Amino acid sequence: MPTSNLTRIQYTQLDTATWCVTAQVSESISHLVTESLWKKSLWLSSYNTSCKDIIKLNSLNWHYQVATAAPRHSVPALARKQRQQQRQGVRQLLQELLKKLEIDDTLDESSFPYRLVNSQHYVCFSHTDANSSKQTTESNQANLTRLHSKIAVVISRQRPAGIDIEINNIAWHVVKRFYSESELAILQELSTDQRERTAKLLWQIKESFIKVNQYTLAQGLGMDYSHLIPSLIENDKEINSTSVPNDSEDANCQSVYRIAALQSQQTVIVF
Template identity: 50%
Template sequence: MIPTLNLHDIQYSQLDSKTWCATAQVTASCPLIFSDLFSNSTLLLNANLSNINTDKFCHITWHYYIPNASLSARKIAYEQRQQQRAGVRLLLQSLLNKLNINDSLDDLSFPYRLVNSQYYVCFSHTGRSSPNTSTQPSGGKPFNGLDNKVAVVISFHRPVGIDIETNNLEWRVAKRFYHMNEIAILQTLTFMQRDTVAKLLWQIKESFIKIHQYKLAQGLGMDYSYLITGLVNGIEEQAQLSLAFNDDKTGYYLVLLPKRQTVIVY
């Protein structure tokens, strides 16, 4: 059965005169068909139970049938990717409706653009686990459905990048991929500062990877050490709903939305 996707906690933001973003929670659910579920039990309830010889139940050999509902890891991953793909597009349509823009997505090549208005489009989504962090959800329970956060940004100016991430970044992963200048500065920070800034750097790198279509290792190895001081100063003010600053080296604007765990480069 095809799951129904639902958006929750949608938040819209205007970054400048022609750049907007949206974030949301997306869930997938498969509605039960109660007419099928209870069709046989209805007949039983309507039967005259006084005519049933319950003594014979003790001598019946019962065979239990448990349907093989388990899916392979590859199949689960594929279905989640399909649902995530549909989820970000559902959020894009919600944003276009909010802006009264009647347009459609051209996703045949990168960067994505809207067909008529030619706005640039970029997506991001999260999962319950990430290859860069712990693969076991909290509580040790396996994850068999979709319960993700999704994000989208559109801009008329130029290609844009966005990354939403709820998981922390392991320090060993940062040391493996980050530039040595970044590692040297991060090691001088407190553990809390280091972990927070390392995660933000990852999101900034991911955003630039989407903009420039870098290969993953190439993009993660770029040196953004010159941004660390600004990031440290920004996270000291936890009450801020957003932090925006210019990246003079690349000529891009960076927006951090801490409450929504989202980074946008436009």
């Protein structure tokens, strides 16, 4: 069985009721090669190849697989493994955070937003997209050793919180498709570096509010947060806390949410 490993764990307390943790999760994927060779041995046996010949051929093929890059057809398998890794990783990371906070509880995944069974604290997960990083995929094809993902968890005692962790910038054609006219008008006036950084932060804010308010993807990405852009440009602090009205009709939600941008952790939290 593959084993997951959490590294670079970073804990952050955002206020007296909200905590988050980020980490990198990695998993050995060399077993995919073994699985591929096993399937090939079954294929050979169906053509009445002797057991001795199968062992000999697999031995030769093994040396070939180790010495060269992963075959192209393994990429979908790697993506599937990475999604499984992320799902397992965020839940393992949640347990690490609960241990850190000395909370003895379990996760209720029966409905959104997720909550802890006993304390009823709100929980939200985020992880990097398995298909978002071309560089990661190509690296896995070349090395065929480990899969890596960035993962994040937030716990809120008072109300739903959203979290989003992103490694890559958001492509400009994607920005133009989803962002409001007001947001685009401001972004187009910025330098390339400022535009990329600000567009990414806006994306993370939108994703976080989608999780807070249970918006549809199109609805959430289309929300206008242009009024936040000046503070995103001006404030480069490690924790950039900004208040923003919440338009949720849920009577249990307070009217103003705060936004924290953890720059070194590539993470944004709405809480």
